[in-house]
Amino acid sequence: MRVPTHHDDRRQTDIAMTPMIDVVFQLMIFFICTASFQLSEELLPTSLVVASGTSEPARIEMEPELERIVVRGTYTDATTRWIVNERPCDTLAEVRQVLRSVAEIDRGLPVILDVAGEVPLGDMIDAYDLCRLEGFEKIQFAAERD
Amino acid sequence: MRPPLPHRPAAGQINMTPMIDVTFLLIIFFLLSSHLAQQETQLELDLPTAASGRLSVDDERPRLSVNVRADGSVMLGSTETPPAEMARRLRIERERLGADLEVRVRADRAVPYSSVEPILLACAEAEIWNVTFAVFKRDESN
Numbered sequence: 001m002r003v004p005t006h007h008d009d010r011r012q013t014d015i016a017m018t019p020m021i022d023v024v025f026q027l028m029i030f031f032i033c034t035a036s037f038q039l040s041e042e043l044l045p046t047s048l049v050v051a052s053g054t055s056e057p058a059r060i061e062m063e064p065e066l067e068r069i070v071v072r073g074t075y076t077d078a079t080t081r082w083i084v085n086e087r088p089c090d091t092l093a094e095v096r097q098v099l100r101s102v103a104e105i106d107r108g109l110p111v112i113l114d115v116a117g118e119v120p121l122g123d124m125i126d127a128y129d130l131c132r133l134e135g136f137e138k139i140q141f142a143a144e145r146d
Numbered sequence: 147m148r149p150p151l152p153h154r155p156a157a158g159q160i161n162m163t164p165m166i167d168v169t170f171l172l173i174i175f176f177l178l179s180s181h182l183a184q185q186e187t188q189l190e191l192d193l194p195t196a197a198s199g200r201l202s203v204d205d206e207r208p209r210l211s212v213n214v215r216a217d218g219s220v221m222l223g224s225t226e227t228p229p230a231e232m233a234r235r236l237r238i239e240r241e242r243l244g245a246d247l248e249v250r251v252r253a254d255r256a257v258p259y260s261s262v263e264p265i266l267l268a269c270a271e272a273e274i275w276n277v278t279f280a281v282f283k284r285d286e287s288n
């Protein structure tokens with residue numbers, strides 16, 4: 001009869017750690033590598049003109065001065081300055097305040113963003129974002145042909 | 147006499163552990179390579195921030211990216227395109243991909259609006275009305 005060895009006795013109780021460590025390392029590598037360090041992008045939808053159901057672009061009819069909000073952006077001394085319906089605003093917070101007071105009366109008013117060419121896009125998007133946050137839906141961009 | 151242990155591998159039995167290891171490694175490799183390939187398609191830009199943006203939905207609608215780099219150069223997809231050419235190329239793409247084509251403007255936040263304005267005009271000329279700006283999420287509290 002063969003005498004059982006000491007090694008055989010240990011096999012009953014020992015847990016094999018190597019495959020578990022393998023899997024744990026693989027999972028770690030997977031999660032580290034798939035973690036995206038890029039910021040996720042979002043979208044700001046725009047409506048260049050209101051589609052009219054025909055293939056022809058719809059004509060934008062200019063409303064009377066009091067029935068639209070014109071947000072003008074100018075760029076002087078490396079600073080963007082804003083004018084909302086002829087009322088100068090030094091900061092975007094002021095612009096927001098004016099927009100909010102108008103929005104409380106009528107959110108359906110069209111907003112026209114008339115931004116000078118020198119204004120950084122980031123500032124233009126800030127103004128557009130404010131209009132959207134205050135609930136305006138008809139926001140148009142003024143653009144000039146060369 | 148002590149009976150043999152039941153879990154002792156028989157002489158002809160295949161050890162599955164290395165095979166499972168290799169299988170996992172292959173799965174990880176393919177997942178990672180597809181993930182990185184997806185990230186590489188987007189040009190890295192310092193986009194503007196906005197609080198009212200919405201998450202992009204990967205639907206079946208045709209989409210075209212217009213990238214505006216910090217130096218003002220405009221790329222339609224991966225091809226550098228002069229502003230004068232933009233309307234013509236967009237019109238071709240609209241005819242090829244359909245009327246519900248979305249143009250996604252990915253522009254550096256520092257570029258002047260005059261670099262983006264011709265793109266908006268070109269979209270209107272090409273009768274593409276679905277134009278979106280790519281932005282990074284900003285908390286409204288900031």
